[in-house]
Amino acid sequence: MMRHRSLEHRFVRNTPRELEPGVLYISMEYATAVHSCCCGCGERVVTPFTPTDWRMTFDGESVTLNPSVGNWNQDCRSHYVIERNRVIESGPWSDAQVEAERRRDKRVKAEYYNRASAPARLDAPSTGPASGAQQASGPWSRFWAWFLK
Structure with a gap:
């Protein structure tokens, strides 16, 4: 309660x-x-x-x-x-639900931060200041890259 x-x-x-x-x-x-x-x-x-x-x-x-x-x-x-x-x-979650969510969360973070830290291709058009190469230098990207190793 x-x-x-x-x-x-x-x-x-x-x-x-x-x-x-x-x-x-x-x-x-x-x-x-x-x-x-x-x-x-x-x-x-x-x-x-x-x-x-x-x-x-x-x-x-x-x-x-x-x-x-x-x-x-x-x-x-x-x-x-x-x-x-x-x-x-909200209702309680079982240990299995919690563990499934932790796995999903880790997967989503890995996908997002791996994509954000991928080097920009020379033949790819720039998407402006928020391009993947720009995001890779941010503190969260560096943290998650370190954390997920």
């Missing part, structure tokens, strides 16, 4: 050491949202905004995070969606 049914969003540069329960801290500079687990266990939940992780939508009044938040590494194993500042409890 979720202790927090809604979250107040706060745009910050850095997240505080001590998280206030019921607050979703959003750092656009670090492309990350952080909050205290909505079940009330107090665990810190970090959701990075990347092409293969979470997306944050701000409509001027509320925040939505996609996909759901699954705290599989924490004792509570809570699972919920944050939609328009509301916390919607």
Whole structure:
């Protein structure tokens, strides 16, 4: 059962050491949202905004995070969606479902970051500043290239 049914969003540069329960801290500079687990266990939940992780939508009044938040590494194993500042409890996942999602996530990251770090072909037309060769030098691309080795 979720202790927090809604979250107040706060745009910050850095997240505080001590998280206030019921607050979703959003750092656009670090492309990350952080909050205290909505079940009330107090665990810190970090959701990075990347092409293969979470997306944050701000409509001027509320925040939505996609996909759901699954705290599989924490004792509570809570699972919920944050939609328009509301916390919607989702059903628990079995160990098999969690493991399948971890494999899928690793595969998606490998495909994305391998594609992003592939050298540009000399005969391929440039797609502008966001071309694969440009993305390969970004910190996330370098991190995932290192992580997936």
